[in-house]
Amino acid sequence: MPTPPLTDEDCLYAIALMHEHKTIRAASIASGHDWHWIKRRLQKAKKRGLKKDSPAPSHPEPSRTELRDAAFWRKKHTASERELADAEHLVSELSGIRGVPFTIPDWILDTRTSRRGKSVIGALVSDIHMGEVISAAEILGINAFNPEICRQRLRRYFAAVCTIGQRWASDTDCEGVLLALAGDLISGDIHDELKMTNALTSHEQCLAVAEECVAGIRHLRDTYGRVHVVGVPGNHGRTTHKPTAKLYARLSYDSLIVSMVAQRFEGDDRVTFQQSDAKDQITPVFGRTVFSSHGDKIGTKGGMGFAGPMLPIVRGSKKIDAQQASIGRKPDLIQFGHYHVSGNPGHVLANGSVPGYSEYADDLRAVVEPPQQWMYLLHSRWWLRERMPVQLEDPQTPPKPIVRVPAGWHTT
Structure with a gap:
């Protein structure tokens, strides 16, 4: 009709x-x-x-x-x-960050699932120690490090995240990258021996590492479309002689570096930044939470006997869990560095370092670990589905020491 x-x-x-x-x-x-x-x-x-x-x-x-x-x-x-x-409930209740100022992009908060599932590529970068010099001659050729080697290793890491991450996420709808700049980005001047041996001043270190971080973020952005950067301060970047409890983040070169990097991406809504006056950061991802810290203030100190730093890492993560649970928060993934040892006990990612084995580690007779940094994939359904420590150098055997025998001596 x-x-x-x-x-x-x-x-x-x-x-x-x-x-x-x-x-x-x-x-x-x-x-x-x-x-x-x-x-x-x-x-x-x-x-x-x-x-x-x-x-x-x-x-x-x-x-x-x-x-x-x-x-x-x-x-x-x-x-x-x-x-x-x-x-609104997700942000204020489920993520447990009510009352905490932060800026999180919508794509990392979205809990709606797709047929293939959503994913976020995680990149944990800590303990870069830009400016430090490690002499191979002092540690029997096990390792060497300087600003140029540092640049090469960082570029290898970001290239690996872009290459391997795409394979990991090929069966998902990848939303972007969560990049944690988790402290100790520079070597700093906190020890007299560092002042004597560093190749760059602290200000030069800040400029050098900021340039490499900017280049790495651009690589990630161009590959995955979006990057959310989380910044936390470490102990080597402090501007005070001794570590402080108050003004810890505001007195850190690491915070300055993240701000410098953020300025380079002003006006680009594909790259967002999260940092504050706190030494820790909490980031909601797919309805769960990622807790980022440097690791020097997790409530435990150095290594313990033959177990090395792994026991303090486990104890420190348990203290973080208990502290956050007491105020209604539940970290689903805890990530930090500081100990220069890669580990994955439970829901914890403890990071290695960019410099690798050093004179300090040699003094402790620590087990040799290659320079490496974690990368991982968070899935909307399976959560921490993929993870691997990216080795920043090809595996190699150090050269054997040369023993000189005086003329006339014979071996039998």
Whole structure:
């Protein structure tokens, strides 16, 4: 049956609704009519030259079709309000970060699942120690380190994250990269021996490592589309002689470096940054939380006997769990560095270092670990689905020491 033509009374009724409620959306909600229903009558009134000061007619009874359409849009509006409320609840309650100032992009907060599942590539970068020099001659050729080697290792790491991460995420809808700059980005001047042997001053170290971080983030952005950078301070970047409890982040070169890097991406909404005056950061990902810290303030100190630093790492992560649980937070992944030892006890990623084995480690007779940094994949369903420590140098055997025998000596 053809639709009956609109009468002047219908058009004048729509004008009266607009006059009372100002907007089509408000008029639609108040009257129960679909906004298309109101807009069509307003357009017809304009063609007929009807004015808003015309007397409003009696309320025309909507048809069954119009009532059905109005019910549909009311249901749609209710569903949108519920989705918004769920998102607010996620941020304030589920993530456990109510009252903590932060800026998190929507794509990393989104808990809606897709058929293939969503993923985020994780990159944990800590203990770069830009500017430090490790002499191979002092540790029997096991390792060497200087600013140029540092640059090469960082570029190898970011290239690996871009190459391997794409394979990991090939069966998912990858949302972007979560990059943690987790402290000790520079060698600093906190020890006299560092002041004597560093190749760069602290200010030069800041400039050098910032440039490498900017290049790495651009590589990640161009590969994955979006990058969220989390910055926390470490102990080597401090500007004070001794570690402090107050103003810890604000007195750190690491915080300055993250700010320098952030300035290079101003106006680029594909790269976002998260840092504050706190020494730790909490980042919600797919309805769960990632706790980032440097590791020097997890409540434990150095290594313990043959177990090395792994026992303090486990004890420190348990203290973080207990502290956060006491205020209603639950870290689903804890990541930090500081100990220069790679480990994955439970839901913890303890990071290695970029310099690798050093004179200090040699003094402790520590087990030799290659320079390496963690990368991982977080899945919306399976959570920490993939992880691997990226080795920053090809495996190699150190050269054997040369023993010189005086002339005339013979071996049997």
